[in-house]
Amino acid sequence: MRRQAPRGTQDVLPAQAHLWRHLEGAFEKTMSLFGYGEIRTPTFEEYELFARTSGETSDIVSKEMYDFMDKGGRHVALRPEGTAPVMRAYIEHSLGEAGLPLRLWYCAPMFRYGRPQKGRLREHHQVGLELIGSSSPYAEAEVAQAVVAFYTALGIEGLEVRLNCIGRQESRARYGEALLRHLSGWLAHQEPEAQASAEKNPMRLWDSKSPEVQEALRGAPRLSDYLEPESADHFEAVCGALDEAEVEYVLDPGIVRGLDYYTDTVFEVQSSALGAQSSLCGGGRYDGLIGALGGKDAPSVGVGMGLERALLAMEEAGSKPVPDELEYYLIAASAEAWPRVRRAARQLRAAGVSCQFDLEERPLKSQFKAANRARAAFAAIWGSDELASGTVTVKDLKSGVQAVRPESELFS
RNA sequence: GCGGUUGUAGCUCAGGGGUUAGAGCGCCUGACUGUGGCUCAGGAGGUCGUGGGUUCGAGACCCAUCAGCCGCCCCA
Numbered sequence: 001m002r003r004q005a006p007r008g009t010q011d012v013l014p015a016q017a018h019l020w021r022h023l024e025g026a027f028e029k030t031m032s033l034f035g036y037g038e039i040r041t042p043t044f045e046e047y048e049l050f051a052r053t054s055g056e057t058s059d060i061v062s063k064e065m066y067d068f069m070d071k072g073g074r075h076v077a078l079r080p081e082g083t084a085p086v087m088r089a090y091i092e093h094s095l096g097e098a099g100l101p102l103r104l105w106y107c108a109p110m111f112r113y114g115r116p117q118k119g120r121l122r123e124h125h126q127v128g129l130e131l132i133g134s135s136s137p138y139a140e141a142e143v144a145q146a147v148v149a150f151y152t153a154l155g156i157e158g159l160e161v162r163l164n165c166i167g168r169q170e171s172r173a174r175y176g177e178a179l180l181r182h183l184s185g186w187l188a189h190q191e192p193e194a195q196a197s198a199e200k201n202p203m204r205l206w207d208s209k210s211p212e213v214q215e216a217l218r219g220a221p222r223l224s225d226y227l228e229p230e231s232a233d234h235f236e237a238v239c240g241a242l243d244e245a246e247v248e249y250v251l252d253p254g255i256v257r258g259l260d261y262y263t264d265t266v267f268e269v270q271s272s273a274l275g276a277q278s279s280l281c282g283g284g285r286y287d288g289l290i291g292a293l294g295g296k297d298a299p300s301v302g303v304g305m306g307l308e309r310a311l312l313a314m315e316e317a318g319s320k321p322v323p324d325e326l327e328y329y330l331i332a333a334s335a336e337a338w339p340r341v342r343r344a345a346r347q348l349r350a351a352g353v354s355c356q357f358d359l360e361e362r363p364l365k366s367q368f369k370a371a372n373r374a375r376a377a378f379a380a381i382w383g384s385d386e387l388a389s390g391t392v393t394v395k396d397l398k399s400g401v402q403a404v405r406p407e408s409e410l411f412s
Numbered sequence: 413g414c415g416g417u418u419g420u421a422g423c424u425c426a427g428g429g430g431u432u433a434g435a436g437c438g439c440c441u442g443a444c445u446g447u448g449g450c451u452c453a454g455g456a457g458g459u460c461g462u463g464g465g466u467u468c469g470a471g472a473c474c475c476a477u478c479a480g481c482c483g484c485c486c487c488a
Contacts, residue, residue, distance in 0.1 A: 004461090004478075004479065005479095007478085007479065007480095058486095059485075059486050059487080060486080060487080063413065063485090063486090064413095064486080064487090081488090110488070112486090112487080112488090113413095114413080114485090114486070114487080115413065115414085115485090116479095116480085116481095117480085117481065117482070117483090118480090118481065118482085119487095119488080120486085120487070120488080121488090124488060125488085126488060128488095193414090193485090197485080204486090207486085207487095208485095209483090209484075209485095210484085257487090258486065258487065268487090268488095278487095279487060279488060280488075281488065282487070282488070304488065305488070306487090306488025307488080308488075309488055310488090331446095331447080333446040333447075334446070362440095362441095363441085363442095364444095364446065364447060364448095365441095365442095365444075365447075365448070366440080366441085366448095367447090367448085368447060368448035368449090369448055369449090370448090371448065372448055372449065373448095379447080379448080381446080381447075383446050384446085385446085393446090393447090395447075395448090397448070397449095400447095400448085400449095402447080
């Protein structure tokens with residue numbers, strides 16, 4: 001038996017758990033501000049769902065899927081991303097019949113089988129939203145504003161929204177050919193692996209961190225020159241909508257995204273706090289996805305935001321985990337007071353007041369130390385004097401001020 | 413998946429072939445017979461990541477393996 005969490009997974013310990021609740025609470029609040037409804041989908045889906053939507057040649061499908069055969073011989077996969085399952089549910093339950101656009105959010109674990117490092121896990125958690133059924137540039141603007149609102153609520157600063165337009169499937173294919181033609185001389189003396197990767201998805205070269213690759217791309221054809229007029233017009237309108245919404249952004253041809261279903265607009269939010277895994281979130285427009293899954297086509301925009309990375313960015317910003325507080329720590333100052341302490345605990349809890357006491361009946365000093373550790377606001381102390389007079393000594397543990405009061409006041 | 417690096421107490425780390433493996437912080441007890449944070453004294457706590465190997469002798473050296481971290485690939 002291994003006594004370690006599986007590779008690339010993490011336990012969330014009590015000291016950290018309240019931060020997670022804070023994160024999830026902030027997102028839910030943001031979503032209610034924008035009028036989105038929650039959707040929960042299964043942790044695993046049919047393998048084909050992801051293979052078809054993300055693309056067989058995408059890295060997520062070709063090397064990062066957590067897939068297996070179940071006991072019934074079905075090929076299933078732990079969810080690597082949030083959009084495809086939501087779209088499957090949207091089609092399965094005809095959610096579009098209630099009228100479009102439809103606004104949905106989710107919060108769920110995601111699984112990708114890669115080599116872990118800081119900010120990259122095999123199981124991580126994402127919150128995300130999908131705005132289904134709008135081709136308006138204001139759809140992108142709304143999603144971007146929701147993202148910014150969420151991070152702002154968390155106190156994460158130094159954000160950079162990076163925006164790009166990758167056009168439609170056809171223009172991307174034409175551009176890829178042109179790019180490969182331009183780079184064929186350079187590519188000829190690259191590693192076979194790099195060649196294969198470039199041929200699979202030439203655009204991905206723009207995303208490379210290698211200075212050598214960036215150098216080779218100098219003077220290469222630009223994707224923006226290959227866009228359909230509608231794509232170019234739409235992108236301009238999106239930029240205008242973002243300007244109007246006062247969302248700051250930078251245009252970045254390096255944002256190309258690894259999933260096949262994106263069309264036109266793609267974006268990421270990056271933070272300098274994260275090292276090599278600099279993306280806090282990623283998303284974009286996917287106008288053909290629902291149709292590809294056999295539904296009635298509906299142009300849509302969505303985004304997924306990594307919670308672990310948000311947490312890292314918050315730590316960088318100085319947010320510290322603080323354990324939950326307790327109202328009273330009940331203390332027995334003499335041995336005969338223990339039954340009174342335990343009865344008081346029952347009374348207080350019945351009245352909805354949080355409290356704790358020492359199960360081991362340890363010395364007074366230990367009880368006070370435990371009270372500090374439990375972050376109790378007050379200590380309530382019973383000794384022989386209090387028992388005799390029906391009183392209790394209440395001590396404010398921050399100021400150290402204490403007073404003897406009738407017991408009845410404690411329970412009112 | 414590729415390249416590198418690290419793993420010794422709850423935490424941060426020292427020990428780099430030679431008796432019973434150490435420190436600081438934290439934890440427990442006492443000084444303090446009814447009062448926490450400070451001080452002092454004592455105490456508990458270790459499969460030296462795991463499995464092999466080399467050696468008279470391994471925490472240390474070698475191999476494998478597991479896990480973390482850094483970079484790449486990719487992304488949340």
